Amino acid sequence: MANHGNEAAAVHHGHGHDHGHEGHHDLEALRQMGFWLFLITDCILFGTLFATYIVLHHNTAGGPTASELFEMPGVIAETFILLTSSFTSGLAVLSMNRGDRKGLIGWLIVTAILGASFIGLELSEFIKMVGDGAKISTSAFLSGFFTLVGTHGLHVSVGLCWMIALMIQLSRRGITPVTRRKVNIISLYWHFLDVVWIFVFTIVYMMGVM
Amino acid sequence: MSQQPHSHGINDGSHESHGSLKSYIIGFVLSLVLTVIPLVAVLNDMVNGNAALVVLLVTAVLQFIVQLVFFMHLREEKKPRWNLMALILGIVIVLTIVLGSVWIMEYNNIV
Numbered sequence: 001m002a003n004h005g006n007e008a009a010a011v012h013h014g015h016g017h018d019h020g021h022e023g024h025h026d027l028e029a030l031r032q033m034g035f036w037l038f039l040i041t042d043c044i045l046f047g048t049l050f051a052t053y054i055v056l057h058h059n060t061a062g063g064p065t066a067s068e069l070f071e072m073p074g075v076i077a078e079t080f081i082l083l084t085s086s087f088t089s090g091l092a093v094l095s096m097n098r099g100d101r102k103g104l105i106g107w108l109i110v111t112a113i114l115g116a117s118f119i120g121l122e123l124s125e126f127i128k129m130v131g132d133g134a135k136i137s138t139s140a141f142l143s144g145f146f147t148l149v150g151t152h153g154l155h156v157s158v159g160l161c162w163m164i165a166l167m168i169q170l171s172r173r174g175i176t177p178v179t180r181r182k183v184n185i186i187s188l189y190w191h192f193l194d195v196v197w198i199f200v201f202t203i204v205y206m207m208g209v210m
Numbered sequence: 211m212s213q214q215p216h217s218h219g220i221n222d223g224s225h226e227s228h229g230s231l232k233s234y235i236i237g238f239v240l241s242l243v244l245t246v247i248p249l250v251a252v253l254n255d256m257v258n259g260n261a262a263l264v265v266l267l268v269t270a271v272l273q274f275i276v277q278l279v280f281f282m283h284l285r286e287e288k289k290p291r292w293n294l295m296a297l298i299l300g301i302v303i304v305l306t307i308v309l310g311s312v313w314i315m316e317y318n319n320i321v
Contacts, residue, residue: 033292033293036293036296037296040296040297040299040300041300043300043301043303043304044300044303044304044307046304047303047304047305047307047308048307050304050308051307051308051310051311051312052311054308054311054312055311055312055315072253076249079245080242080245083238083241083242083245084238086241086277086281087234087237087238087241087281090229090234090237090238090281091231091234093229094229094230094231094234188282191277191281191282192282194277194281195273195274195277195278198245198270198273198274198277199270199274201245201270202248202266202267202269202270203270206248206249206252206266207263207266209253210252210262210263210266
């Protein structure tokens with residue numbers, strides 16, 4: 001409902017009837033740009049967590065080291081799942097551009113299922129580690145590891161909730177300029193999470209077991 | 211609010227229609243290849259030490275570029291390219307934080 005209010009405001013700001021849609025389009029484009037700026041600041045957040053992890057990853061305090069701890073089959077599966085979900089979120093945007101609401105929601109569901117299985121794998125990995133005595137308090141290396149990978153996992157979980165809410169909104173309102181912008185934004189967010197995971201995979205896991 | 215003006219608005223705004231199925235498939239295949247290369251090369255010990263580091267970092271950066279170009283449509287942005295400028299600023303800050311931290315903390319191992 002709040003969005004409808006904004007739409008009305010956007011139309012009122014346009015000078016004439018003809019300019020109404022143009023002004024509206026500009027507003028949605030500006031919101032998308034604002035989201036991009038959020039992603040850049042999120043990059044800086046992950047940058048600091050990566051810096052912390054890289055600096056601390058030798059300080060294992062007698063606890064398990066990276067190469068003893070990481071089990072690559074699960075991590076490789078997570079990587080391919082997230083890569084595929086990045087692709088399917090792109091397919092959702094393509095369906096939207098064709099005006100195909102069923103296709104859009106369908107691909108969003110596929111993306112959400114892939115995201116949920118990623119989170120499931122990551123959680124079972126974490127639970128197993130903690131069960132083996134590799135807790136966040138065990139060493140500086142593990143504090144850095146759980147904070148970095150956990151923050152990424154939290155981002156994916158938030159994205160999942162958001163995606164489900166958006167699917168409900170899409171099924172009720174259809175493809176409007178507002179829901180269209182929201183789908184563009186969540187797909188951008190999802191690609192961004194995939195980019196962050198590529199660096200987690202490379203710097204944490206691959207360099208850890210190397 | 212009626213639906214009609216909205217759907218009209220979509221048609222008006224469709225000049226920003228980003229990407230095609232082809233570009234998404236190319237991007238997906240490239241990102242799969244760029245994931246398999248470091249996996250095969252490093253886990254089978256085909257490269258070691260610094261060479262392995264280079265392979266890992268180069269494929270990760272290429273993967274990043276593939277995502278930006280084929281999935282996030284960075285090249286299709288209209289001028290002025292605010293998104294690209296914001297991204298460059300972000301990369302400069304992230305590299306300063308990460309490389310600066312690593313550089314400074316290296317001295318812990320020396321002293």
